Amino acid sequence: AETVRVGVLKFGTVNWELDAMKRHGIDAKHGVDVEIIPFAGEDATGIALQGGSVDMIVTDWLWVSRQRAEGGSYVFAPYSTSVGAIMVPGDSPIQSFADLSGKTLGVAGGPLDKNWLLIQALALRDAQTDLSNDARIIYGAPPLLAEKARSGELDAVLIFWNYAARLEAEGFRRLVSGEEAAKAFGASGPVATIGYVFDEAWAKEHADAASGFIAASKETKQLLKASDAEWDALEPLVNAGDAATLAVMRDRYREGIPARDVVEEEKDAAKLYQVLEGLAGEKLVGPGKTLDPGTYWSGLKNGS
Amino acid sequence: MTDFSATVPPSSAATTGTGPNADPLSERGSAPPMPSSPAPPASLDVHIAEKRFVSADGTDVLAIADLAFTAAAGSFTALIGPSGCGKTTALRIILGLDSDFSGHIRRADPEGRIAAVFQEPRLLPWRDVETNVRLALPPERRADDLGPLFETLGLADMTRRFPGELSLGLARRVALARAVAIRPALLLLDEPFVSLDEETAARLRALLLDVWSARPTTAVMVTHNLREAVELADRIVFLTERPARLRGVYDLPTPRAERDAFWQERTVAEVGALYPGVI
Amino acid sequence: MTDFSATVPPSSAATTGTGPNADPLSERGSAPPMPSSPAPPASLDVHIAEKRFVSADGTDVLAIADLAFTAAAGSFTALIGPSGCGKTTALRIILGLDSDFSGHIRRADPEGRIAAVFQEPRLLPWRDVETNVRLALPPERRADDLGPLFETLGLADMTRRFPGELSLGLARRVALARAVAIRPALLLLDEPFVSLDEETAARLRALLLDVWSARPTTAVMVTHNLREAVELADRIVFLTERPARLRGVYDLPTPRAERDAFWQERTVAEVGALYPGVI
Amino acid sequence: MPRRAGCDVQRAPSRRISPAAVTTASMLALLALWWVAAGLAQSRLLPTPAAVAAAFWRDARTGELPFHLAMTLMRVAASFVVAMTIGSAIGLALGLSRTANRFFNPWVILFLNLPALVVIFLLFIWIGTNETAAILAIAINKIPNVVVTIREGAQALDRQLAEMAKVYRFSRRDRLVHVILPQLQPYVAAATRSGLSLIWKIALVVELFGLSSGVGFQIATYFSLSNVAAILAYTLAFVAVMLLVELLIVQPLEARATRWRGKS
């Protein structure tokens, strides 16, 4: 079996999947030997892929498209449709965008986070609320913002889905999610914004490994979708702490499993790309005016 | 002699010894006339029973074995002893810079100001000559005119210079200026006149006597120069080789006005005969 | 006299002046007997036309206005001048430590080792006494037995001490030990015998003559002590007040063996009369 | 006087090159080096000076760069003052008292080695994500460094001068101003230079972590977009300010303070 080195966050969702995959020998079944290489931050995995110390990481198509536009040759295979959401405490009076006016909103990921851009655009379009001016925005690292939301210092927080799930288990509720914003801007279904990313050249050279891995990933997802017991085994990596939290994490993960055809995904991604290009311009998307045509891995279309 | 009255009040004469010049505790001295100034001059009782150093390599160095002497109020004492015997150590103990010894130091007027001319100039290299002197002055006299003093010491045109720009002899003069400028009650001098030519040294000795006799100052001076001691002191304390012990005390009751060249030669010869090796 | 042959080859006698003792360029001197050692001794030609300092406050200090003298191979020259006139400056120029002057310094044997006794001891405070001396030795002599030298200087029981644990007089002796230990071709001394008692000073003077005469060494010594100069030198160079100019040269052709106390007194008086103020 | 062979020491030629010329030459050399390297690399990850200049202008025109730079400078300046004052005082106290030093040394080592992230996180949580917390977090990260540097200086203080000051009854203030501080000058200078840079680096982390303005905030954003040219533009803008501070404030002050050492 060919070895595939995958760079993951130690307690990240990708690691859940890979852990289950290896425990059940699903990778071997598809002719690959997955080597999990843990990292401590999103940026670290990107650096590792560019530095050549891993074959595959998980990141978004925007990154891939930008790299391609600038001469890189990475490709994308959908992994999850889960994105961040604005969370508010369960008893919060905030019910709509308009209610966010004058409130303190924490935003993880910085001003160019694509969810944030889409949600802002949505608020402006549907509720005539200019969040970046009408609300007090606090950017920060996700753990910090999560703590601040718990302590009540933030009235609302836009945060990545796994943090959001945790908050949900603690009684927070979802005001709006990235998926809804994406739909509002023309996506025909849930768009997998993050996916496995690897070098096209590598995939060509190791075609069996690449498609074998993708297949193994799919099979593992089905397993995680079907089996609750599997999640108990994953608890050390999920670190939910209690059964209720684990249940929320599990449900949100399952919701995020992409089910649509790659071609549709690609179409929606291209649409969103246009929207984002319009919102943030070159700063966010790089020199490419449209989603780079080779962004989605060709192996997906032929194979499935 | 140059007038530097702003710093030191005018005195009757330079070397005439109007100040008290004998030690009441001495066997040979006669009771001195009390000085006319209001504050009583400091008097000093030194008894160093033992002073040891522990050197960095762990050896124990007995520097002073037994040294006791007194200095009457307003008297001038000279300390003479071989190189490395413990003179500087004794001065440091008197100054209160070293309290790790057995014995005692008693001053009649512990509040009175002390001045020290160390064996090295010990000037602040980053402050100019004038600032070096002025910083030693008591706060109420910080603004005094030091011009005449610098004039006498031949430093008038270098008050703005840094110590690193002075020759060693000039730096020593600045140290002397600092000591006399504060008008101390107790003045300790560690070989103040070395590294100076004879002419300059003589001028500074005259200055020192001037200052010393102008107000009630008790002075203790370390020297290797018996001539110097005979010219200046009321009492000479001789020390032995290390560990320093009291070798003997020689009192000089002759008033300074009567100390002419002939007297000095005779006295130097007499002392030299009593204490072989010091000349 | 103590034997320290390991460091300095044995010489016939201490103060008898077997070394050359007159300057061939001098008007009064006679040609000296050539020394028997293989290497020719250094000879020195000093001409400092002008040396200025720019002080930190911007003033221009003319330190030396015109100073020229020569020292014959193997001769002993004394420099006498008032405090702050420029003696140390002249020595630094001769040592090559200051090249910002007009004039020239010429040595017959520029490769020959120079030793300097600075006006301060300049020891490495973090190295013990012995290491301080040993570091100055040429590599091939690093392992020499320095015991006899330390013995003569009264330093035998403190070779492991740090300079900070020495009295100033002891530290100066270490500096002297360092200078003579390297057996220099040219030896420059800046007031080497101050801060020492008479007995020690006499012993060190004898040592110095011993070393100087044992091998062809040209010596230049700054001193404020005319007696010392008369005892040791073949030639005395007198300087004026700052800016230093040549005030005069006095040659002493009398062999050292014949310099008894009476001769010394007479000579000191004679020189003192010729150059008022130096005594 | 006849010219003889020998060692002839002549007046040294006076220096002709002005300090300003040397500094300019230095920067031009650096620029040339960079341009050549970037030219050879031909990579988006090592942009040419021109690309960086373009990135600079883009953000300078919008006023973004000046704003974020000003915010960072404000934080750097405030934390610097706080850290130097407190750190010097502690360092001096520990350097002068052997017992105090023995007691507090483990504390110093603890605070020295506390990860910046931990301090920043806790302060942001306790005090809130505001300027006070940011400046305090930066200062706390820097103080131990100032302490160890100044402590070394205090331990190396000249005893002879201290004795002199004691004998002549210098006031506390005089002792500090005229005896101690001049001796600490090189240590203060070292703490200042490496301090400013350390503070700036911590400020970057603080801004990245919980603030919504400042160069660190911008760099983090550009970093997630792998935009090295923009990162360098912000970095060099800060470096330029530091160079100005060095040339216009630190060096003149230092020249004054070390005037007594003389030139050579």
Next chain:
Amino acid sequence: MPRRAGCDVQRAPSRRISPAAVTTASMLALLALWWVAAGLAQSRLLPTPAAVAAAFWRDARTGELPFHLAMTLMRVAASFVVAMTIGSAIGLALGLSRTANRFFNPWVILFLNLPALVVIFLLFIWIGTNETAAILAIAINKIPNVVVTIREGAQALDRQLAEMAKVYRFSRRDRLVHVILPQLQPYVAAATRSGLSLIWKIALVVELFGLSSGVGFQIATYFSLSNVAAILAYTLAFVAVMLLVELLIVQPLEARATRWRGKS
């Protein structure tokens, strides 16, 4: 001799408290302080010493903590040696030559102020995410700090001793070992102490940014879980090692080097 009133100076009482006792007392005091504070806070974000000890044991038993700690220590040690050697050499050279310093000073300021992130990012991409790149990245971040500290020391070197060494023709090696280095000792000590801590902090960032092992990797991971107890367990494990280094290596070396200063 009759006892008179006056200023009586007596032998000072000998110090009775041993250094080890003081250090122990210090750490106990720190522990007590922390426990009280944690008790008052009652927050997951300020765990008690017991909670941290539990976290420590949990990861120590699995061998995880010793492994990551060893990796970090290895990187810290290697970068320290590289940074101190190169930094001291450059610092000494710049401190001794006024012209070289004038020329390279802007470069020093540039490298001093390059954000750690930028250096780490570029090196990881150019060299790859491996140990060489990591150690180099850490060293490059630290070198300018060593340079500025040692440079100050070199500028404050005693001229008189340098002259003495010149007259007596000390070899280059002797000059360095016996004249220059002893004077640089306090600067080297300052650079060492604040250096070790700085290097450790940069190592944390490096490990966070591209490595799969080390304390930084673990801390960042626990950080995403807001697990402060585990973060503190790793931090304190490193601090403990640094304390041991301080007590068993740095202090004895320093005591030897400063023996000549004498006690007081």
